[in-house]
Amino acid sequence: MRRRHFLTLSAATLGGVLIYSLDRKASLLAAQHKPVRIPLRSFTETEALIVAAAASRIFPSDDSGPGAREAGVAIFIDRQLAGAYGRDRFRYTQPPFEDAPRELGYQGSATPRQIYREGLRGLQGFHLRDPAAQDEALRKIEPTLFFSVLRQNTIEGMFCDPLHGGNAGMVGWQLVGFPGPRMSNFDEIEKYYGQAYRPKPVSLRQATGAKVRPSEDEK
Amino acid sequence: MKALPAVDAVIVGAGWAGLLMAKELGTRTSLSVVVLERGPSRQSSDYSTDMDELDFAIRLRMMQDLSQETVTLRHDPTQRALPLRQHGAFLPGAGVGGTGEHWNAQVPRFLPDCFELLTKTAAKYGANALPEDHAVRDWGITYDELEPFYTRVDKLLGSSGQAGNIRGKLINGGNIFEGWRSEEYPTPPTKVPYFSWLFRDAAKSLGYHPYPAPSANISRAYTNPDGISRGGCTYCGFCGRFGCMVGAKAQPTNVLLPIIQKRKNVSLRIGAWVRRVLFDPTPKPSARGVTYVDGAGEEFFQPASLVFLASWTFNNTRLLLLSGIGESHDPATGGGTVGSNLTHQVSVPSATAFFDQPLNRFMGSGSAGFLFSDFDRDDLHRSSMNFVRGGYFAARGYGFQPIGAFGVLPNSVKATWGSEWKKAAVRYYDRTATIGFVGEHLAYKANFMDLDPVYKDKLGDPLLRLTLDWRDNERKMADFATRRAVEVAHAMGAREINPFVGLRSYDSTRYNSTHIQGGTIMGDSPAHSVVSPYLQHWQLPNLFILGGSTFPQNASANPTPTILAFVYRAADAIVDRYLKHPGPLA
Numbered sequence: 001m002r003r004r005h006f007l008t009l010s011a012a013t014l015g016g017v018l019i020y021s022l023d024r025k026a027s028l029l030a031a032q033h034k035p036v037r038i039p040l041r042s043f044t045e046t047e048a049l050i051v052a053a054a055a056s057r058i059f060p061s062d063d064s065g066p067g068a069r070e071a072g073v074a075i076f077i078d079r080q081l082a083g084a085y086g087r088d089r090f091r092y093t094q095p096p097f098e099d100a101p102r103e104l105g106y107q108g109s110a111t112p113r114q115i116y117r118e119g120l121r122g123l124q125g126f127h128l129r130d131p132a133a134q135d136e137a138l139r140k141i142e143p144t145l146f147f148s149v150l151r152q153n154t155i156e157g158m159f160c161d162p163l164h165g166g167n168a169g170m171v172g173w174q175l176v177g178f179p180g181p182r183m184s185n186f187d188e189i190e191k192y193y194g195q196a197y198r199p200k201p202v203s204l205r206q207a208t209g210a211k212v213r214p215s216e217d218e219k
Numbered sequence: 220m221k222a223l224p225a226v227d228a229v230i231v232g233a234g235w236a237g238l239l240m241a242k243e244l245g246t247r248t249s250l251s252v253v254v255l256e257r258g259p260s261r262q263s264s265d266y267s268t269d270m271d272e273l274d275f276a277i278r279l280r281m282m283q284d285l286s287q288e289t290v291t292l293r294h295d296p297t298q299r300a301l302p303l304r305q306h307g308a309f310l311p312g313a314g315v316g317g318t319g320e321h322w323n324a325q326v327p328r329f330l331p332d333c334f335e336l337l338t339k340t341a342a343k344y345g346a347n348a349l350p351e352d353h354a355v356r357d358w359g360i361t362y363d364e365l366e367p368f369y370t371r372v373d374k375l376l377g378s379s380g381q382a383g384n385i386r387g388k389l390i391n392g393g394n395i396f397e398g399w400r401s402e403e404y405p406t407p408p409t410k411v412p413y414f415s416w417l418f419r420d421a422a423k424s425l426g427y428h429p430y431p432a433p434s435a436n437i438s439r440a441y442t443n444p445d446g447i448s449r450g451g452c453t454y455c456g457f458c459g460r461f462g463c464m465v466g467a468k469a470q471p472t473n474v475l476l477p478i479i480q481k482r483k484n485v486s487l488r489i490g491a492w493v494r495r496v497l498f499d500p501t502p503k504p505s506a507r508g509v510t511y512v513d514g515a516g517e518e519f520f521q522p523a524s525l526v527f528l529a530s531w532t533f534n535n536t537r538l539l540l541l542s543g544i545g546e547s548h549d550p551a552t553g554g555g556t557v558g559s560n561l562t563h564q565v566s567v568p569s570a571t572a573f574f575d576q577p578l579n580r581f582m583g584s585g586s587a588g589f590l591f592s593d594f595d596r597d598d599l600h601r602s603s604m605n606f607v608r609g610g611y612f613a614a615r616g617y618g619f620q621p622i623g624a625f626g627v628l629p630n631s632v633k634a635t636w637g638s639e640w641k642k643a644a645v646r647y648y649d650r651t652a653t654i655g656f657v658g659e660h661l662a663y664k665a666n667f668m669d670l671d672p673v674y675k676d677k678l679g680d681p682l683l684r685l686t687l688d689w690r691d692n693e694r695k696m697a698d699f700a701t702r703r704a705v706e707v708a709h710a711m712g713a714r715e716i717n718p719f720v721g722l723r724s725y726d727s728t729r730y731n732s733t734h735i736q737g738g739t740i741m742g743d744s745p746a747h748s749v750v751s752p753y754l755q756h757w758q759l760p761n762l763f764i765l766g767g768s769t770f771p772q773n774a775s776a777n778p779t780p781t782i783l784a785f786v787y788r789a790a791d792a793i794v795d796r797y798l799k800h801p802g803p804l805a
Contacts, residue, residue: 058636064645085278092289092304094674100301103726104292107301135637151636159621160273176648178581178621181270183464184453185582193413196577210268215278
């Protein structure tokens with residue numbers, strides 16, 4: 001069994017603490033000073049810190065609104081890699097593995113979990129560097145499969161339903177004005193032509209009252 | 220292998236085609252019917268909690284499990300094919316209801332001349348009008364013969380729309396280019412997302428004839444002739460790739476399954492992976508039944524007097540090849556009919572437009588919007604375009620969710636990550652939409668399917684191999700569509716427009732459409748086809764093949780209504796004639 005790892009986050013970086021209003025002004029919802037320890041499912045603590053730092057450069061927290069740090073993207077990716085996606089449960093993985101033109105799609109044998117493990121080896125100490133050096137390091141790996149997977153997973157972690165561990169406090173949805181699952185837009189769809197209609201976001205569990213189980217929790 | 224008690228009919232696949240046949244046989248006869256489905260059980264009530272973009276639209280929870288079986292692809296017969304290891308260009312479903320559960324429910328009909336494409340094109344424009352290496356065929360049936368069955372399909376689904384041609388009378392506001400309809404749509408058009416409204420006005424201003432997209436996400440409550448009632452669409456936006464939360468979208472599990480479940484003579488076996496159709500070649504050629512492996516790995520033989528394959532284009536074709544029924548197509552000699560006439564569709568994002576105003580794109584449905592079909596016709600090559608056939612333009616408000624929709628940016632933005640990218644992506648998030656084009660795909664001699672010599676499925680059976688690439692006809696059609704769509708986007712007031720980059724090699728990584736056809740095509744003679752227009756196998760008259768695998772080439776329109784119309788027609792012929800006098804129907 002793997003040794004248990006935790007990601008320790010300070011209140012300032014923990015998703016859900018900062019809530020962004022619809023006009024994207026950040027406000028402190030709750031002053032929480034104690035650091036929080038989150039158990040990790042697939043990363044070591046150092047790996048989680050590197051992924052969190054890299055995701056924050058891909059999707060930064062800046063004057064246009066919150067980013068990967070507030071959304072909890074690293075937590076999301078950790079859970080995904082521990083689930084069906086991370087081990088390629090649904091991909092055709094029979095050999096032989098051959099190189100192919102781009103149009104045939106990814107032909108490799110490495111699972112997302114292996115792609116991360118290998119990719120993170122090339123980013124040792126990444127989380128300790130300053131942002132400019134971090135950007136420089138990411139530019140170097142930009143053409144790699146690891147970077148494109150990390151970028152895609154970062155977007156997923158920003159905008160997934162919070163039940164997957166990302167988009168904490170629905171900060172990603174607020175950022176772009178997505179209201180989450182709504183059972184009906186019947187009265188609104190033809191009413192707001194040309195004007196922004198931005199209902200308050202609700203998560204799937206809030207909208208349905210059901211304890212929906214994400215696929216990464218299935219065996 | 221354990222032999223099970225014989226049944227009257229065995230149906231392979233519990234999607235639209237298989238379950239419609241099961242309903243017809245189950246309610247109109249006392250035949251014992253067994254439906255074999257290899258995927259999971261599904262019912263419409265499962266969908267009340269599935270509005271989760273990540274698991275359903277990104278991880279594709281409702282699609283076929285490719286770890287068990289996929290297809291291989293190569294662009295031409297000289298290459299070695301490789302497996303499509305993840306979903307991309309098409310999204311076949313799995314489980315009860317099949318692809319009909321997660322579809323967008325777009326329900327146009329095929330144009331009348333599609334069914335007689337070879338003879339009509341030659342008669343009008345000469346024998347050389349089609350590309351040299353084409354394999355275009357007539358279907359052996361006319362639109363007029365099929366129309367009553369299309370009308371039954373529209374009533375089954377409760378289709379929403381506005382007719383453009385009722386018995387030859389053209390009606391403004393509908394699609395005046397479509398074939399005649401005997402009746403108006405059962406329900407009126409759906410509501411219109413803002414982007415589609417802009418498209419409608421722009422198309423009108425350019426002299427085109429926009430019409431509401433035909434939709435089986437119905438506009439209001441409707442009870443079909445079988446007594447199935449559904450409510451109207453709520454435009455929640457979780458549609459294609461999802462099952463419908465409120466049951467407004469017609470799905471096999473809401474319009475067919477409830478009727479089948481009430482019939483004692485129909486049973487549904489889940490987790491049954493069919494491997495072979497067994498048959499007697501002599502003295503009286505006939506199918507004997509099918510073999511399948513159940514969820515526990517045990518293999519069974521299910522004898523049946525009637526065998527129906529309704530397991531989607533790929534598996535219908537693969538089952539015939541694995542079973543040794545008919546000859547595998549060889550493009551070098553032109554021999555063998557099984558696997559020939561593989562077609563997809565020219566389905567492209569012709570113009571991605573960026574606007575100043577917000578579009579509220581989260582509201583919509585998989586088929587709410589406007590289309591125009593002014594270029595869905597046979598004579599474009601006459602007007603210096605130098606390609607054959609055409610397609611329709613679409614501005615649908617599918618309902619957009621942020622993982623898939625975030626980061627679509629004008630070509631002027633170069634960054635792909637970091638602050639500059641994020642700022643632009645946030646700004647454009649709800650200010651962009653795509654005008655799509657869906658065009659016909661001709662059949663060619665060298666686009667075909669056979670068994671792969673290397674790669675196997677989970678049971679060790681060969682995968683199906685696709686040999687498929689675009690030709691100049693499709694590339695020119697896509698380029699033409701892009702020029703027209705850019706004009707429309709300008710007329711819509713777009714600030715910036717990304718034109719489609721063009722079709723190069725067939726790309727398995729870009730979603731195209733889930734409308735892949737051919738492999739077991741219908742026709743008027745066994746020399747060039749596998750089944751008759753009654754979907755009956757030419758050599759084994761108790762074997763019927765249902766679905767898009769029977770289409771000789773692809774139309775621009777979405778295929779489900781056409782698939783179902785042929786199933787109704789085959790079911791009538793079986794119930795009214797075959798059961799009394801088993802034998803060839805055509």
